[in-house]
Amino acid sequence: MTEHRPLDPPASTTIATIANDVGVSVATVSKVLNGRGDVAPGTRARVEESLDRHRYQRRNRRSSSGGGRVDLVFHEFDTGWAMEILRGVEAVTTAAGLGLSVAQLDGAHRPPPRWLDALLADRPLGVVFVLSHLAEVQQQHLRRHGIPFVVVDTDSATSASVPTVGSNNWNGGLLAARHLLDLGHRRIAIISGPPDVLCSRARAAGFQSAHEEAGVPIDRELTRYGSFSAGAGHAHGLQLLRLADRPTAIFAGSDIQAMGVLRAARQCGLRVPEDLSVIGYDNLPVSAWTDPPLTTINQPLRDMAGIATQMLLELARGNEPATSRIDLVTELVVRESTAPPAQPR
Amino acid sequence: MTEHRPLDPPASTTIATIANDVGVSVATVSKVLNGRGDVAPGTRARVEESLDRHRYQRRNRRSSSGGGRVDLVFHEFDTGWAMEILRGVEAVTTAAGLGLSVAQLDGAHRPPPRWLDALLADRPLGVVFVLSHLAEVQQQHLRRHGIPFVVVDTDSATSASVPTVGSNNWNGGLLAARHLLDLGHRRIAIISGPPDVLCSRARAAGFQSAHEEAGVPIDRELTRYGSFSAGAGHAHGLQLLRLADRPTAIFAGSDIQAMGVLRAARQCGLRVPEDLSVIGYDNLPVSAWTDPPLTTINQPLRDMAGIATQMLLELARGNEPATSRIDLVTELVVRESTAPPAQPR
Structure with a gap:
């Protein structure tokens, strides 16, 4: 996704193009791209607008180095359930020699804009969202900064273009x-x-x-x-x-x-x-x-998280996923809490 | 701890001092300090030895900037229990505007040396260890790199000099x-x-x-x-x-x-x-x-983790903790699984 999106900018679009267009320094454009806070809101908005108009897409500097970190974002920490997801992601990031950052949104299904800025400033290799609804504008924001993302078990509010792993x-x-x-x-x-x-x-x-x-x-x-x-x-x-x-x-x-x-x-x-x-x-x-x-x-849950993370690492390498939505199979596990009714009706 | 340890190096000890002592370039010493992998093992050992002998202590570059990330290291992910710790740490790091990285050691109570190198390369603001035994040499390693650390609920294998939060x-x-x-x-x-x-x-x-x-x-x-x-x-x-x-x-x-x-x-x-x-x-x-x-x-558990994290942030600011060991109180919670014995003996 990072390399082959249809909206890839022309090769000639550089930070200097944007700086020239907006009438600011290259350093200012760089600050906006890096999610730094020390840019006036109005200036930031104009730079963002120009980046959008030129379809500028920042390369993820870490994706080729093999190092880096994956961000895992929960809408909230749910006992038991979240731990299974965490285990699934951690197994893949550790095997790949990557770090793992964890955050939660206090029950919000949509990350607040300020939060996304902080995330961008930290430059993860990619982001795994759990049950979070990403607004289209937020998806654009992440794409513009070249940060790939996947969603575990999302609902239909996320557009079909977002790589997602769920279960049936x-x-x-x-x-x-x-x-x-x-x-x-x-x-x-x-x-x-x-x-x-x-x-x-x-x-x-x-x-x-x-x-x-x-x-x-x-x-x-x-x-x-x-x-x-x-x-x-x-x-x-x-x-x-x-x-x-x-x-x-x-x-x-x-x-x-x-x-x-x-x-x-x-x-x-x-x-x-x-x-x-x-x-x-x-x-x-x-x-x-x-x-x-x-x-x-x-x-x-653990497999879903692991497969989503593998998908994310493929995206970070610049490879398109074979499919944008994978649903793993659910299965009946029979124990002792079910039996025929006492008096069948 | 970062600033006031009795083993603080003389002001004149610089990376150049170490490079001169070992007979390598300043860049090589810097690589060792930054946990980079591309240094020959023999050279690395000689640099480490010289750093120890000169009591060189690296300043944590992030501690003064207010940004950065805390590493939380579990000896393993234990269902339920680990989630309570994670919640306690996350509440404090989020309030402080810090990121949170999570790792686990597959049940090992002592982090392997290679793992510590990876951690150092990532430059956290500090590390919260959960139930992990840190060898003295590993503690020195962290201190030398100016990375403060605290332990949640450790046992006595950790020396008394390590800031620890437990319960009674x-x-x-x-x-x-x-x-x-x-x-x-x-x-x-x-x-x-x-x-x-x-x-x-x-x-x-x-x-x-x-x-x-x-x-x-x-x-x-x-x-x-x-x-x-x-x-x-x-x-x-x-x-x-x-x-x-x-x-x-x-x-x-x-x-x-x-x-x-x-x-x-x-x-x-x-x-x-x-x-x-x-x-x-x-x-x-x-x-x-x-x-x-x-x-x-x-x-x-949640309070223990939160207080340990606050203690860590104080250390990262260069402040000594008032005490190196805090035990929170445990309390009896009476529900319905206890009663007098049927036939008292």
């Missing part, structure tokens, strides 16, 4: 629902993640497809969206299990959320899996140690 | 045992961490002190050491609970290890807390969501 969330929802339907369940609830996160909707769609192929109608009252936290699983679980016609199975949005559902089941005096089946999502290490051990959908 | 593990062991003794337990098992990690021995010592003050003898058969993993908790738990005279309470080395003990109790047909009390350690978020919710010892 639709298939995950399909597998979970099929498993429960095959066991004989007919009233199955789903607590997915937040509705503004595409993976939540993809899982819910897969869940629905499995019902359609089995000819089982879905009760909309049994479809919930919430955060991926244990607290959300607990609150939604209590509501669902107190319904007059309660579900016999619950498909949770994460393993941690499923732990909250297990708590709700105990509080309602329901045994898992005898009275209620529960499926988690992610297959975090902790899911093997809950009571009972969770049946779950394996989301290969 | 002895007190943690004392509080856990006192709680169980106060409930009426008289046969209490302890599964601590590995015996070569000082915090394991400190907790076991606190556990013993509580027994001494209560006049309750300890059965050595009930004292176990193992890894902090769920699997270790499960294996030791099964052994302990299958003893003819089994314990009525188990104090685990970590919350994750305690999850393994909970599994062992279920397999032995024992209810927690009615038939067996279980205490964890750390107070990770997950400990509130186990079945039953774990009584545990709060180890303030």
Whole structure:
């Protein structure tokens, strides 16, 4: 991407071209390109505008030297989940002799502009974003500075031109629902993640497809969206299990959320899996140690992060990726939290 | 530390002094100081020897500029636990406008020499080590390059001169045992961490002190050491609970290890807390969501990491820390996994 983009500048566009165009010194243009703070905002804006107009693209100085560092940016640090991503990225950067910087955006899905400037000043070899929405203008900003980037598990707000590694969330929802339907369940609830996160909707769609192929109608009252936290699983679980016609199975949005559902089941005096089946999502290490051990959908977070990082290193070498979007396969992991319903309906 | 160490070189010691002494160019000395790889091993050794003999200490170029990056080095990524440390460090570096690099040593407690060279080449503002033993020669190496470092929760293998933030593990062991003794337990098992990690021995010592003050003898058969993993908790738990005279309470080395003990109790047909009390350690978020919710010892990992990082930034500014070792307080968190024994002995 760095070398072969259709918007590559003509060979004649140099820093001097930009300086001449704007009427500032070459040093000033250089400061803007390097993300330095000591440039007046108005001057910076004019230089940025000229860089855009001339389609100037800065070469990444580190990409050919083999050294350097990769930046890993989370929208927030989520216990367990973020650590799997970190492990996947770290394995690849260490093997490549690269450093790894980590940042998080306090839950924001879009990096603030000032933050991007700081990142540019630090000149990473490239950036791995996790669940972050990059605005088109921010993507241009990174491209102009020759900093390649990839996204792990993004939603559709990121344009198709951004290299992305995800997993097949639709298939995950399909597998979970099929498993429960095959066991004989007919009233199955789903607590997915937040509705503004595409993976939540993809899982819910897969869940629905499995019902359609089995000819089982879905009760909309049994479809919930919430955060991926244990607290959300607990609150939604209590509501669902107190319904007059309660579900016999619950498909949770994460393993941690499923732990909250297990708590709700105990509080309602329901045994898992005898009275209620529960499926988690992610297959975090902790899911093997809950009571009972969770049946779950394996989301290969570590592999996703590793492949995204390898893709990033290819981009940093100037090679185009074979494809801009890779979805790894999700798989059903059967443990002890699912069983046929006590009284099949 | 950077500025006021007793071993500070005479003002007249410059790179030229070293180059002249060894009989190499100034550029070669500079390469060695910057951790570059393109110096013959023999030459590098002679330069290093001369730097040591002249007590040469390189100034950290970034420390006065306000920019830069902190390196955070784990001996390994441990699920949950490492994330708490990472969060604590990140909060401080972000507030200070600094970047954060992360590395792990694949379980090694001592960084390999080659790894230190790579770190030096990257010129961090300073390094936060987590549970890593630094050899004296490695400490000298960092000091010579003017890179301050602090240690989170180290054991006594690190010399007293290294700034360290830990928590009061002895007190943690004392509080856990006192709680169980106060409930009426008289046969209490302890599964601590590995015996070569000082915090394991400190907790076991606190556990013993509580027994001494209560006049309750300890059965050595009930004292176990193992890894902090769920699997270790499960294996030791099964052994302990299958003893003819089994314990009525188990104090685990970590919350994750305690999850393994909970599994062992279920397999032995024992209810927690009615038939067996279980205490964890750390107070990770997950400990509130186990079945039953774990009584545990709060180890303030995030605060420990934050204070260590603040200490590091002070060192990078050339200020001596008021004290080289800070231990934060540990506290008992009572939830639902502990109760009086069914039949007090």
